[in-house]
Amino acid sequence: MLPFRMKTFLLTLLGVLSLHLARAQKQYDVLDWKANVSLNTALIQQMHQQYAGRRTALSQALASEAGVRAYRDSARARFRRVLGPMPAKTPLKATVTGTLARDGYRIEKVIYESTPRHRVTANLYLPAGAPGKLPGVLLFCGHEAESKATESYQKTAILFAQHGFVVFVIDPISQGERYQLVDAAGQPLTRGGTTEHTLLNSESALLGTGSVADELWDNVRGLDYLLTRPEVDAARIGALGNSGGATQTAYFIGFDERVKVASLCSYVATGERVLELTGASDGCVMVPGLGAARLDVADWPLMFAPQPLQILAGRFDFVDYNIIQDTYAELQQAYQRLGQPEKVSLFTYDDGHGISQPKREAAVQWFRRWLYNDNQPVAEGALATLKPEELWCTKTGQVATAFKDEVLLPRRNLAVAAELARQRKKNGPPQDLPAAIRRQLGLPAQLDAPVTVEWKGEASAKDNITLRKLIIRREGQVPLPALLALPAGEAPVSKVVLWLPEQGKRRLADSTALLHSYLRQNYAVLLADLRGLGETTDPEALNDKKFYNAEYRNALLALHLGQPLLGQRVVDVFMVLGFIGQEPRLKAAPVEVYATGRAALVAAHAAVLTPRLSRVWLGPGALTSFQQILAQPTARDWYSLVLPGVLRHYDLPDLTAALGPQRLLTTANP
Known part of the structure; x- marks a missing residue:
């Protein structure tokens, strides 16, 4: 048994270390509200908007026999669809x-x-x-x-x-x-x-x-x-x-x-x-x-x-x-x-x-x-x-x-x-892959809508690297937190390196050797948390483990709304590009994106939709075909990547072919 004083000392030390770790993680947070429920809050608001339309239609229908019959028949048809x-x-x-x-x-x-x-x-x-x-x-x-x-x-x-x-x-x-x-x-x-x-x-x-x-x-x-x-x-x-x-x-x-x-x-x-x-x-x-x-x-x-x-x-x-x-x-x-x-x-x-x-x-x-x-x-x-x-x-x-x-x-x-794959092979590459992607992802008509930026101060990483905190906003979208590191001086940068780690921006913020290597080459580095990732990750306690998905409630609610999470995160990438396009030191530079985990498919889809992403690097373990989900049905977190009916139109190798080896990289290290 440890003496009482030693126990007290160890407990105090553990408390101090835990507090230090929490502060170290918090220093890279940008949003000054309870950010981990932001995505769910936004989805719930969209759901209420959709159902407000339903309530209005039902109220009008209940005013007459013809209205009730029309509403009933319409509901049946929509259900079948x-x-x-x-x-x-x-x-x-x-x-x-x-x-x-x-x-x-x-x-x-x-x-x-x-x-x-x-x-x-x-x-x-x-x-x-x-x-x-x-x-x-x-x-x-x-x-x-x-x-x-x-x-x-x-x-x-x-x-x-x-x-x-x-x-x-x-x-x-x-x-x-x-x-x-x-x-x-x-x-x-x-x-x-x-x-x-x-x-x-x-x-x-x-x-x-x-x-x-x-x-x-x-x-x-x-x-x-x-x-x-x-x-x-x-x-x-x-x-x-x-x-x-x-x-x-x-x-x-x-x-x-x-x-x-x-x-x-x-x-x-x-x-x-x-x-x-x-x-x-x-x-x-x-x-x-x-x-x-x-x-x-x-x-x-x-x-x-x-x-x-x-x-x-x-x-x-x-x-x-x-x-x-x-x-x-x-x-x-x-x-x-x-x-x-x-x-x-x-x-x-x-x-x-x-x-x-x-x-x-x-x-x-x-x-x-x-x-x-x-x-x-x-x-x-x-x-x-x-x-x-x-x-x-x-x-x-x-x-x-x-x-x-x-x-x-x-x-x-x-x-x-397998039969759908044979049909796609027989028919050849999708004639309009970007249009198919837009439909499957439920994307808005205007992906390049204006954004605004709110600067939130600085976070000092190790080795004298300064990370500027910013929130990228677009009307009707979840605010996107990011960190920006710029090389010294005021001259335009040679390249913008956009990092989208599944674990969030803090995963790279302490990688000072990597950040220094970019800055020495006159590259800007932008670390961004796509909605539901990083500091906006949904609380674990609010997602029942029996559903095998860390963000089940948001993934399913997004699908319910007809706006899959994968598509919503593609919108986030375009919000980031909107910010880059309006910053004097960044707007003329090519943009390379490095993405891991759930963010990898987001980056690949976004790159097919815009040449603004000059190159895309997908981290180890990135999904290479939606058929992997079918082959491993008990693996976790697949719902985050689900696009209803996607295999009737395209699979991920179609994205790979569209991007080509010059734009799509899958090497172990960037």
């Missing part, structure tokens, strides 16, 4: 792998192919001895790992079956028997569920699709299967789900018009509020471009109007009940305008998240009201549930190990990417 292309329908190749006889009903274990060799596992609950055709119900699961075997979902299906419904309970991807990111033994490579959804969504986005579209298509084909059953009345189809299953239900009723009645339990009523308070949800919820399309979570129930729709809510759910009430009021107005106010209902119980017994009873009563013309109360008795393995449709409990030819989504994505 942001979803991207859906697959062609192929043979389901459905099989029943087992049957369980239960008291008053039976359960069939069903496997079908939503696309060739991509299998979906599901349980079909059929009432025993019921005469004639019966209504069919799709039950979509929340994020529970057990999926269709979750106790509350089993009880929901049983209660519906006891009251005359054929119920189809489908395993979503990444849950139940359908994990997609697995090792050779079929074990999940991640924590599963929401993490898998998110990682799959990031790679699929490069192809112009995503986890929402994949789940939706599985469910569309699930209804196709349900309608092949002789027990089912195709004119009486319903859908319901809880939590993430409610989101699936909402997307489904906004897409597939075969559904006649629906119920949403524990459904988030407004994406705008969630994005502001807690950040982006997982990949089975997030669709790039929804904000740009002015679509909010409340729009999917509206897309279903005036079909019978029930909202099931828990007063003490973490889902904001006040917002649920506001959304329900909008739905009431819409249904009133459509002349069918009785077809929308809110059932509230004093409990929390989930489809509890009172909510199950209310759901069955709602479906019987509209599909049986019977509005009698429903009472749930004692219901016997089964263990997950008893409900398995596969022998192993996972499609990944049960079928050697199973096409898991990572495999599918690689195959699609």
Whole structure:
């Protein structure tokens, strides 16, 4: 044991060293406010602006029946547009792998192919001895790992079956028997569920699709299967789900018009509020471009109007009940305008998240009201549930190990990417690569808009190097902090060296030998923090580690707005060029850019758009193809680089070819 005095001395010394380190880092900071939330604040403001337009449009639509119908139809069309292309329908190749006889009903274990060799596992609950055709119900699961075997979902299906419904309970991807990111033994490579959804969504986005579209298509084909059953009345189809299953239900009723009645339990009523308070949800919820399309979570129930729709809510759910009430009021107005106010209902119980017994009873009563013309109360008795393995449709409990030819989504994505690469090679280089880049990055029309500069004093680095602090501003953009080192004298410089380190400008500020070598050659050195990097890095605590991305909430919000982070950072480069172009000592000099990590692709894209960047050096480890993301789906921080649908238009080798070896350098050292 150390003596007390020695302990005190060591603790004091550590405190002094920590304070010194903090001050050393702070001396290179430029922004004099809480800069680490600047990017998120700006994104939230843009989101509110987009949704202000939505609220205005909805308010005007609710004034008339024609307005409601036009808004509904427009929302449906916008949803289909942001979803991207859906697959062609192929043979389901459905099989029943087992049957369980239960008291008053039976359960069939069903496997079908939503696309060739991509299998979906599901349980079909059929009432025993019921005469004639019966209504069919799709039950979509929340994020529970057990999926269709979750106790509350089993009880929901049983209660519906006891009251005359054929119920189809489908395993979503990444849950139940359908994990997609697995090792050779079929074990999940991640924590599963929401993490898998998110990682799959990031790679699929490069192809112009995503986890929402994949789940939706599985469910569309699930209804196709349900309608092949002789027990089912195709004119009486319903859908319901809880939590993430409610989101699936909402997307489904906004897409597939075969559904006649629906119920949403524990459904988030407004994406705008969630994005502001807690950040982006997982990949089975997030669709790039929804904000740009002015679509909010409340729009999917509206897309279903005036079909019978029930909202099931828990007063003490973490889902904001006040917002649920506001959304329900909008739905009431819409249904009133459509002349069918009785077809929308809110059932509230004093409990929390989930489809509890009172909510199950209310759901069955709602479906019987509209599909049986019977509005009698429903009472749930004692219901016997089964263990997950008893409900398995596969022998192993996972499609990944049960079928050697199973096409898991990572495999599918690689195959699609390879086909797109063949098509691009056949078609030759993009005819107008800069135009394609502008579209994919969501860039503003005027990249060279004026900038202003605010000088913020000096930071003294080692060896008598003076770094001038500055903020580069452009209207509507996040302020950009930078440090500038100039050679002695007043003469124009021979070259401007722009450093864009992923870790931020302080990464190079103490590299005095490198800075001196530049200054001796009459070069100016500009160290800049692109938005979300350096001193504007988003707080780690505000980005859930399960999403495998250090800036997840900002990356997803940017995609939601239709303005990927990669594109926003390209705007930052043009802001820097705007500053250089108006400084007397700098404006005539060639500009070389050195970029690492996430900033590397920013520099490469910017260089294709402007000859002002005479040469570009990309640091070690820079991405060389977007297909690397598909090949390494469990690597971290890919979402920062995602451009939706980019591989349908170009890949990074196209940028390399456009720049040529004289302008693009990838050597280990500059």
